[in-house]
Amino acid sequence: MALVDIPGSKSITARALFLAAAADGVTTLQRPLRSDDTEGFAEGLVRLGYRVGRTPDAWQVDGRPEGPAVTEADVYCRDGATTSRFLPTLAAAGHGTYRFDASPQMRRRPLLPLTRALRDLGVDLRHEQAEGHHPLTVTAHGVDGGEVTLDAGQSSQYLTALLLLGPLTRTGLRITVTDLVSAPYVEITIAMMRAFGVEVGREGNTYVVPPGGYRATTYPIEPDASTASYFFAAAAVTGGEVTVPGLGRGALQGDLGFVDVLRRMGARVDIAADRTTVTGTGELHGLTVDMRDISDTMPTLAAIAPFASGPVRIENVANTRVKECDRLDACAENLRRLGVEVTTGPDWIEIRPGTPEAADIKTYGDHRIVMSFAVTGLRTLGISFDDPGCVRKTFPGFHEAFVELRKDIVG
């Protein structure tokens, strides 16, 4: 049996940093995630002139409802999509000229629907190279607000960015959404905006955000549910038991729903008020599952799928092709390296039962490919990674934590 202390949620930490920076007063984030993505977000705020005080257990941000404290800045967003999409949006509400760039991996990832919507709202935003990609420059003079239409069928982060911006505009925002993936992430955004004093309204597909700004608060950050998926999956494939404290019935993150997939496959799952336990039963059935809402856990499922007694088919995950890498292709490539039969389509992957054999996993610099196939490694000797360190994006201590887990549940 293992009790696993999972680091804070990346998504919640990123939103809390935005909200804290925009709020009137000093906000304390309790137990934030310390990883490349969130440190990069905090550094970005510092470049924009915000004061961010960091101790290991808490970060403190002096809010500036009026926007960045500097009129010029060059911000490097690293690999973080939340950083790359949320920070230019925050800067747009200020006054100055702000240039943003990102890593080669992040430069390849899209943000056109967001930059289009910002331009529709009157924001002066210029791409230096390809339209809808970093690097870009925002020449900010505040945002009046108004109505905007958004296609969030490729990423919900576009919608989150605009929702977060809403209270910083002069008249508020009405955002009509034509398509939306990863919907539970929008619920996280709305719940967190509420905690900072803003109520988002909803009229069908239109989100209504009032003006008036945010109120500073003290905000405790939940453990990361996507990170927890590797530990829950580990229990399911080894017959062990894993309990994650801090993630229970009231959790904000949709990715905790991954345990329902494990339950459907035969694992025993107990979700209590403030913790979740998964116990492997020795049974793991195949299934067909729609993962549009929880697609960060698609690689976790793909990596344990060969151990199921029947085929595992994962559907509705086209947007995993525009993440840190093309995750459908990366999962298929690595399953084949392990000797497992797999087929893919534009938005699905199907994995046949098999016995994975030793292989070097090609990570494509994607933290989730490493963490997912580390779970396969609990039952397959000789799995190695070409870039194990890329876990730094969301969980720098992953390998050490997984060694501990192996001792606890495999022996």
Ligand SMILES: O=C(O)C1=C[C@@H](OP(=O)(O)O)[C@@H](O)[C@H](O)C1
């Ligand atoms: O808003 C967020 O914090 C996130 C939303 C999701 O992205 P998409 O909406 O692009 O699917 C998720 O994959 C990502 O890891 C974090």
Ligand SMILES: C=C(OP(=O)(O)O)C(=O)O
């Ligand atoms: C897709 C991911 O991250 P992001 O989009 O925030 O870079 C992820 O963490 O799996």
